[in-house]
Amino acid sequence: MRISFCAGLILSVLAGHAGAGTFTDLGADGLQLTSLSVHGHIASGVIGGGGAWRWTADQGATLMDGFVSSEGMNSYAQPIVGAYTPDNNPADAVGAMYYSNTAIIGEPDILGGYPNTGGGTGQGISTAYGVSDAGVVVGLAYDETNNPIAFRWSTAEGWSRLPVNRPDTYSRANGISKDGSTVFGWNDQETGYRSGVIWRNGKTIDLVDADGNPVGEALGASADGRVVVGYNYGTFNGNEAWRWTEETGVQPIGVMAAPAGVAKTAARIRLAMQQQQNVASERRDARIQAPDGFFPPQALAIAVSDDGHTIVGGSGIPPVRHAVIWTDDGGTMELLSDYAAAHGVTIPAGLTLLSANGISADGLTIGGFAAGATNYRSYLIDFHAENHRPVLVQATGQVGFNNLTSGPFAGVPDGSPVQMTFVMSPNGTVIAPGQDTAYPLSVASFKLRAGSASETLQPVQGGVSVQITNDFPKSDGIHLFSTPTHSGQAFEFELFNPGGNLFDSTDIDGVNRTFGPELFEKIAWDIQDGNRSMTIDLQSVTLKDVALSVSSRR
Numbered sequence: 001m002r003i004s005f006c007a008g009l010i011l012s013v014l015a016g017h018a019g020a021g022t023f024t025d026l027g028a029d030g031l032q033l034t035s036l037s038v039h040g041h042i043a044s045g046v047i048g049g050g051g052a053w054r055w056t057a058d059q060g061a062t063l064m065d066g067f068v069s070s071e072g073m074n075s076y077a078q079p080i081v082g083a084y085t086p087d088n089n090p091a092d093a094v095g096a097m098y099y100s101n102t103a104i105i106g107e108p109d110i111l112g113g114y115p116n117t118g119g120g121t122g123q124g125i126s127t128a129y130g131v132s133d134a135g136v137v138v139g140l141a142y143d144e145t146n147n148p149i150a151f152r153w154s155t156a157e158g159w160s161r162l163p164v165n166r167p168d169t170y171s172r173a174n175g176i177s178k179d180g181s182t183v184f185g186w187n188d189q190e191t192g193y194r195s196g197v198i199w200r201n202g203k204t205i206d207l208v209d210a211d212g213n214p215v216g217e218a219l220g221a222s223a224d225g226r227v228v229v230g231y232n233y234g235t236f237n238g239n240e241a242w243r244w245t246e247e248t249g250v251q252p253i254g255v256m257a258a259p260a261g262v263a264k265t266a267a268r269i270r271l272a273m274q275q276q277q278n279v280a281s282e283r284r285d286a287r288i289q290a291p292d293g294f295f296p297p298q299a300l301a302i303a304v305s306d307d308g309h310t311i312v313g314g315s316g317i318p319p320v321r322h323a324v325i326w327t328d329d330g331g332t333m334e335l336l337s338d339y340a341a342a343h344g345v346t347i348p349a350g351l352t353l354l355s356a357n358g359i360s361a362d363g364l365t366i367g368g369f370a371a372g373a374t375n376y377r378s379y380l381i382d383f384h385a386e387n388h389r390p391v392l393v394q395a396t397g398q399v400g401f402n403n404l405t406s407g408p409f410a411g412v413p414d415g416s417p418v419q420m421t422f423v424m425s426p427n428g429t430v431i432a433p434g435q436d437t438a439y440p441l442s443v444a445s446f447k448l449r450a451g452s453a454s455e456t457l458q459p460v461q462g463g464v465s466v467q468i469t470n471d472f473p474k475s476d477g478i479h480l481f482s483t484p485t486h487s488g489q490a491f492e493f494e495l496f497n498p499g500g501n502l503f504d505s506t507d508i509d510g511v512n513r514t515f516g517p518e519l520f521e522k523i524a525w526d527i528q529d530g531n532r533s534m535t536i537d538l539q540s541v542t543l544k545d546v547a548l549s550v551s552s553r554r
Contacts, residue, residue, distance in 0.1 A: 036358025040365025182225025
């Protein structure tokens with residue numbers, strides 16, 4: 001049974017001028033956000049003391065039944081990955097994938113344990129930490145000798161152990177880039193120090209500083225894996241966050257001590273952390289927990305935008321940490337609360353932003369967790385301007401079959417190129433998960449060309465609309481149902497995607513993608529005239545903003 005922590009937005013603070021962003025409290029004590037979807041409208045994380053949750057604006061935070069952790073997701077939160085156990089006993093938890101229809105089916109897709117596993121050490125058998133858009137899962141598992149190892153898993157290839165340069169020490173994969181090219185994580189040094197590792201282009205890369213010393217674990221990567229970020233690059237300033245590229249190697253990007261006047265937050269932060277202190281060392285996660293005690297300043301780079309230009313994380317003197325942001329145009333780290341204030345977003349009184357753990361593809365939505373009055377609370381900051389734009393739909397294909405004897409397409413030969421364009425109008429309503437949303441189609445903008453012939457639609461009473469489905473309950477789709485054409489025939493354009501990996505929970509003017517036919521199980525694109533028809537084979541369909549306005553957060 002899904003338990004709702006909140007029915008919708010609990011707290012939204014909007015600045016008073018156009019283009020200002022919003023602050024959203026996700027609505028319950030104990031929530032620690034760990035991952036964010038491509039457009040920043042689906043979040044997931046863990047609950048202090050155990051458990052996991054998934055959040056959308058319309059449903060609020062809902063429990064992922066049976067999950068003891070939620071560590072990552074692909075671009076569209078299909079799936080979210082973590083560890084699952086049907087009996088709520090963390091000792092037998094295994095890696096698993098949660099989809100939007102998991103609650104309906106009754107259980108998630110389960111990875112199980114590594115082949116011939118020794119069974120773990122009472123802290124679980126395996127945990128999935130990341131998943132690519134193609135469904136490759138990575139994480140931590142226990143091998144035959146109960147040694148924690150970094151693993152890679154896919155439906156096609158099954159389990160494999162990620163190679164490390166110190167196979168006798170512990171390792172873990174913290175995540176994988178969206179395109180699947182790069183896995184990142186850690187492999188202990190013989191001293192027990194968590195040393196950052198990247199698996200890329202068939203190589204295992206141990207990450208080191210300019211003097212050849214190992215740096216700390218890798219925590220995030222850009223969409224193509226060309227930028228990887230992490231923490232513990234030792235300098236005279238403290239333990240700095242770092243950014244890696246193949247061209248530059250590992251470079252420190254800064255560290256900040258806690259600002260004056262906030263040391264009093266340490267007691268309540270420490271109290272919230274105590275419930276995690278008994279977690280085995282190989283399973284403790286720097287993204288969630290700071291070390292217990294006071295040390296030199298430490299910064300963590302945890303998540304990075306798709307292009308690698310914006311990085312978020314946390315910095316301070318553990319256990320007091322504050323959310324920070326770094327952009328490569330400025331090249332300096334600053335408090336996320338200061339950055340938000342400079343861009344018209346006010347952080348509510350009583351909340352201290354501790355960490356930023358997720359970022360949208362464009363870098364304009366940031367999620368993390370904060371210290372509230374008594375416990376953690378998760379948040380989203382959205383810097384997008386309220387500027388809804390019309391959306392141009394462009395589809396290309398070729399005639400697959402045609403026996404029409406009337407109308408403009410009579411006689412158009414098979415194989416002829418086809419192009420279709422029309423414009424939809426956004427209405428400020430998100431493509432909500434589990435729903436079907438109607439968007440008005442401008443009949444005057446519609447044109448279908450096949451060979452040298454063309455056709456338009458007839459206006460109908462009530463107007464023509466395009467139905468966009470998202471996670472319904474898992475599938476996505478684009479549906480322009482049977483509509484009369486100018487010549488009196490019937491036109492249909494319907495694409496059905498069973499994987500639910502087309503759309504995030506965003507308005508239609510936030511999609512900006514081109515889809516190929518491989519993403520669709522059902523494609524109906526045709527002109528019907530009684531028992532005669534012209535069918536069209538899809539090559540691509542693109543949803544693109546008609547006029548992208550310049551929307552800068554800097």
